[in-house]
Amino acid sequence: MSSENTKIKEVIQEYAPEKGNLMAVLRKVQQECGNHLPPEVMKEIAIATGIPLNRLYGFVSFYTMLSPVPRGRHIIRVCKDGPCNFKDGWVITDLLEKELGIEVGETTEDGRFTLEETACIGACTEAPAIMVDDVTYANVTPERLGEILKKYR
Amino acid sequence: MNYHAKILSAEKDHVLLKNVGKIDPMSIDAYIKAGGYEGLRKALAMDPQKVIEEVSESGLRGRGGANFPTGRKWTFTANAKADQKYIICNADEGEPGTMKDRILMEGDPHQVIEGIIIGAYAVGATKGFIYIRGEYRKSIETITKAIADAEKKGFIGRGILGSKFDFELYVAEGGGAYICGDETALIESIEGKRGEPRMKPPFPPVVGLYGKPTVVNNVETLANVPHIIKNGSAWFTKKGPAGSPGTKIFMLVGDVNDPGVVETTFDRTPMDIIETYGKGVDGAFKFAQIGGASGNIFTAEMMKNPMTYDRMAEMKVSYGTGSIFVANESRNVVEFLSTIARFFEHESCGKCTPCREGTHRIRQIIEKFEFGEGTISDLELLEELALVMKKAALCGLGQACVNPFLDALRYFKGEILAN
Numbered sequence: 001m002s003s004e005n006t007k008i009k010e011v012i013q014e015y016a017p018e019k020g021n022l023m024a025v026l027r028k029v030q031q032e033c034g035n036h037l038p039p040e041v042m043k044e045i046a047i048a049t050g051i052p053l054n055r056l057y058g059f060v061s062f063y064t065m066l067s068p069v070p071r072g073r074h075i076i077r078v079c080k081d082g083p084c085n086f087k088d089g090w091v092i093t094d095l096l097e098k099e100l101g102i103e104v105g106e107t108t109e110d111g112r113f114t115l116e117e118t119a120c121i122g123a124c125t126e127a128p129a130i131m132v133d134d135v136t137y138a139n140v141t142p143e144r145l146g147e148i149l150k151k152y153r
Numbered sequence: 154m155n156y157h158a159k160i161l162s163a164e165k166d167h168v169l170l171k172n173v174g175k176i177d178p179m180s181i182d183a184y185i186k187a188g189g190y191e192g193l194r195k196a197l198a199m200d201p202q203k204v205i206e207e208v209s210e211s212g213l214r215g216r217g218g219a220n221f222p223t224g225r226k227w228t229f230t231a232n233a234k235a236d237q238k239y240i241i242c243n244a245d246e247g248e249p250g251t252m253k254d255r256i257l258m259e260g261d262p263h264q265v266i267e268g269i270i271i272g273a274y275a276v277g278a279t280k281g282f283i284y285i286r287g288e289y290r291k292s293i294e295t296i297t298k299a300i301a302d303a304e305k306k307g308f309i310g311r312g313i314l315g316s317k318f319d320f321e322l323y324v325a326e327g328g329g330a331y332i333c334g335d336e337t338a339l340i341e342s343i344e345g346k347r348g349e350p351r352m353k354p355p356f357p358p359v360v361g362l363y364g365k366p367t368v369v370n371n372v373e374t375l376a377n378v379p380h381i382i383k384n385g386s387a388w389f390t391k392k393g394p395a396g397s398p399g400t401k402i403f404m405l406v407g408d409v410n411d412p413g414v415v416e417t418t419f420d421r422t423p424m425d426i427i428e429t430y431g432k433g434v435d436g437a438f439k440f441a442q443i444g445g446a447s448g449n450i451f452t453a454e455m456m457k458n459p460m461t462y463d464r465m466a467e468m469k470v471s472y473g474t475g476s477i478f479v480a481n482e483s484r485n486v487v488e489f490l491s492t493i494a495r496f497f498e499h500e501s502c503g504k505c506t507p508c509r510e511g512t513h514r515i516r517q518i519i520e521k522f523e524f525g526e527g528t529i530s531d532l533e534l535l536e537e538l539a540l541v542m543k544k545a546a547l548c549g550l551g552q553a554c555v556n557p558f559l560d561a562l563r564y565f566k567g568e569i570l571a572n
Contacts, residue, residue, distance in 0.1 A: 020282050020325035022345035027287070027326065051345065062347040062502075063328025065287045077288070081249035081446065082478055082492050083406040119331045119500060121288050122252035123157040124476070125404065125412040134290035138157045 008032050008041065012048045022051075022059065026066055035071040035114070042068070064116070072107045072114035074152045077131040081120045089128035092140050096130075099149065112152070156260060158252050159413035161405070161430035168392070168400050169376050170416045173260030178295055181302040184263040190308055192379030196271045197316045204275040204382065205231055211386035212398045213378075216253075217243055217334075217371030218444060218473040219549075220462060223378075226368055229358035230276040233366035240278040241362065241369045242269050244285040244292065245339055247331040248445030249496070250476030253402040254372035256414060258285070258292040261376075262299035266322070268375030270308060271382055273320050276368050281320065284339050286327035297324050331500040335548045336361075336369040338502065349504040350548035373402060393418035397461040401475055405431040407441075408481040423477050424456040436481030440564065444473015446493050447553035450560035486565040487522045487572045490558060494519045497554040508551030511542040515558060522572045529570060536562055 011028045015021065029045065030037050037045075037060055046053040060066045078084075078093045093104065096115055100108050107114040123129035126138035130148075137148050160170060167173075176183040184190070196204050209224025230238060242265065246254040257265055265283070273281050285293045300322050303309045311319045330348045333339045337351035340362050361367020377399060381389050390398040397419035403426055405412050410432035417426060423443060427434060441451045449470035458464050460472045480489060494516040501512040518535045521527040539555035546552045561569065 017345060018280075019323045020284075020343035020345075021323070023287070023326040023328050023342070024324075027328075055346070058347055059345065063287075063330050065327075065329035080492065081496060082442070082489065083250050085492050086407050086480070086484070117499075118288060118329065119247050119496065120249040120251070122246060122255045124250050124252065124406040124478075125158045125414065127406070127412075129157070131288065136157060 005032065008044070009048075012045055015049050022049075023063070023066075026060065030066060034073065034111075035075060036067040036069055038070075039068075064118070070107065070111075072112050074112060074133055075114045075116055075131075077116050077118035077121070078104070079119070079121055079127075079129055080117050081124075083120070083124035084128040087127040091142065092128050092130060092145060095142055095145055099145075156256050158256055158404075159411070160256075160415075161411065161413035162415040162417055166400070167416050168380055169257060169264070169373065169402060170260070170414075172264065173256060176261070178260055178262055179298060181263060181299065181306060184261070185306075188383070189263050189379075190267055190306075192381075192383035193267050193270055193274075193308060194314060196274055196382045197314055197318060199382075201231065201275050201277060204271065207386050208275070208378065208381055211381045211389040212396070213374065213381060213389065214462070215371055216373035216377070216401065216475070218248070218471065220471065223370065223374055226358055226370070227272065227276050229356070230278070230366045230368040233359050235366050237280065237363075237365045238276060238278040239362045239365055239367040240269060240273040240276060240281040241336075241339065241343070241367060242281070242283040242372055242375055243334065243336060243339060243369050244283050244289070244296075244372045245327050245331075245334045246289070246372070246474075247286055247334055248447075248474045248476065250404055250406045250442075250478045251445055251474040252404060253414065253475065255289055255292055256402075257372050257376050258289070259295050262295050263303065264376045264379060265372055266296070266299055266303055267308070268370075268378035269322060270303075270313070270320055271378050272368065272370060272375060274318050276366075278368065279319050279321065281322045282325045282343055282362075283322065284325045284327060284333070284343060286333075287329050288327075293324055293326060300324065330502070332502045332548075332550055335550060338548070339369065340367065347502070349502045350550075352547065394420040394459065394461055396463055401460075401472075403472075404476040405479070406476060407479040408435040408484070409433075409477075409479050410435045419461045420459045422457050422459050423451060423472075424453075427456075427477065427479065434479055434481060436483060439480045439482045439484055440486075441480065442478045442489075442557060443476065444471055445476055446496050447550070447556050448473045448476070448478075449556050450564060452564055485572070486561055486568050487519065490561055490569075491516075491519050491523055493554075493557055497550070501550065505545075505547035505551060507542045507545040508547065508554075511538055511546070511551065512554065514538055515555070522569055525572060527569070527572065532562060532566065532569065
């Protein structure tokens with residue numbers, strides 16, 4: 001499927017080690033592939049860039065924002081660090097798990113959401129905070145959570 | 154513009170936050186109108202060695218947490234002989250409770266970029282990177298736009314402002330790995346590898362990115378540089394007490410009545426900052442953790458000391474990134490430690506055994522106390538393990554992550570055992 005995808009090919013062409021952009025290239029390819037990097041796409045990248053496939057896999061599996069396994073269309077990241085915890089961030093995590101019927105690390109059956117934990121997202125003065133894709137939501141309350149999810153449904 | 158952080162200190166005391174919320178961060182003209190890029194103009198008229206001397210004399214130290222004198226770091230790279238040198242701005246901010254770099258990047262991106270260009274000129278780097286964590290998408294976009302604008306104005310590129318200095322600057326993205334805040338892990342990541350720290354020495358100022366001399370500075374450190382060059386080192390040393398010059402961004406989080414961000418000088422005590430700007434502690438003060446997840450625990454007594462380098466060294470603590478995470482009497486120390494233990498178990502890169510195994514075992518020991526099964530011998534084991542990690546771990550993560558556990562054993566042993 002991927003070989004027909006010219007957009008992916010274009011993005012891979014952007015790879016330039018002297019610009020330190022492997023992460024950015026993989027992130028963009030991942031966006032085209034539904035939030036993960038399937039094995040055949042990784043092979044294609046390995047061939048095009050000359051990066052050995054095992055090193056590429058090592059890279060993708062090391063960084064939590066990249067994934068070698070399928071994920072949902074939207075990734076919800078919950079912060080489990082001290083400042084969010086103090087402001088009942090765990091309540092939000094529990095609610096999300098209940099609402100979506102999945103646990104942290106899992107994807108909903110309809111493939112819409114993946115729930116992940118993240119390290120501090122730097123919104124601690126307005127804790128608790130969560131991220132949906134690239135957007136940070138601070139001062140999240142159980143009431144606001146429903147409104148936030150609605151935007152992605 | 155929503156920065157997800159309230160600035161609590163007064164404008165008149167601001168140096169680094171002066172423009173934040175005041176000018177349009179997307180407009181280079183607004184930055185120039187506010188006196189921006191004058192530091193760069195002045196630097197380019199100076200000998201690079203003079204620029205380093207000015208920064209050395211200012212007494213500026215790294216604001217990422219390690220407090221290393223910036224001028225000395227620059228000297229190492231400037232003196233190294235190589236056909237290519239690099240400068241890297243470390244924007245992989247991930248220390249829990251910390252958001253200063255995000256605010257600086259999103260609120261006043263050109264201040265950071267100007268600092269990077271001056272640093273590059275000083276050490277002789279013709280190429281630079283700003284490594285921004287992947288979660289900070291907005292920072293990445295803001296800085297990317299700012300770099301493009303700076304290129305158009307001739308602050309980046311060939312023959313900058315008519316000088317013989319050429320400089321290229323790229324944004325490198327992080328991928329959600331806390332460990333990449335370590336400068337050698339960050340370098341590996343830019344090189345397209347897993348973010349695993351390197352053996353040191355050699356240190357990056359001599360052998361860094363692609364094996365070339367590389368100076369790595371934190372965002373806040375570099376944001377200070379344009380001001381030091383523009384106003385002179387004497388202006389900088391006059392701010393704050395002797396030996397701890399300049400201003401620092403502190404963050405009040407946790408059990409504080411009005412959490413937010415404060416820029417002030419080092420003669421302040423953490424408790425004074427909380428009371429002056431954060432409307433005091435929410436509840437009765439129990440302890441604070443200063444400087445992130447690996448930061449030291451401060452007791453009520455310690456909170457009354459100014460945060461000067463000398464006083465911190467005497468107390469054998471550090472203020473790290475400057476986050477002040479307050480816990481009131483209702484907080485359970487074991488729960489607090491459990492959060493930290495899980496964090497480090499997850500963020501350990503797994504390269505060296507003391508950290509990979511140590512963070513795992515620490516989490517298990519703390520878990521025993523969470524379930525009320527811990528004994529005094531578990532605490533002895535915890536202490537021994539922590540001391541081994543401090544000595545034997547490869548990088549700062551494994552060495553420093555034991556700080557809160559050792560501190561908790563000192564101040565709250567009874568409470569942990571009672572769990």
